[in-house]
Amino acid sequence: MMYQIQVKVMPLKELLDPQGKAVMTGLGNLGLGSIKDVRIGKNITLQVEAASEQEAKKIADDATKKLLANPVMEYYEIHIEQSESAG
């Protein structure tokens, strides 16, 4: 089975997000001052070939820990979105 998995990687809430702050200033300059905070992270879509949903989630978790997220600065969430039989 092929599973589509979304991995959301965001800067930790305790840390400053300078990119987000810069974008917030830019939005303020565009007249969008009602946006009070902006935080910017990554969204990664994975297509995983696995025998079960559990296995697919384990593979995504492994990939995130090994390469996609830096736990010192980021936290992550994994969601299985859809699955389909491999063609």
Add this chain to the structure above:
Amino acid sequence: MMYQIQVKVMPLKELLDPQGKAVMTGLGNLGLGSIKDVRIGKNITLQVEAASEQEAKKIADDATKKLLANPVMEYYEIHIEQSESAG
């Protein structure tokens, strides 16, 4: 009211995503060959002050069109996640 809004910005399906391809190769080298495709985009969390959910969504849509996404290369999805009374 303060609304928390997630904006997901992803490269268009028709376009190559070289960053995703590079990460996929890296994952293959780490023994995670069962990951068949990787696409990398942005996830932006906005805190929006607005009178209603509709207004908050409109502000987020405006911000995404004006600054956060490039429609030539990216598509986006907006989700209202939670709301709370402004303190």
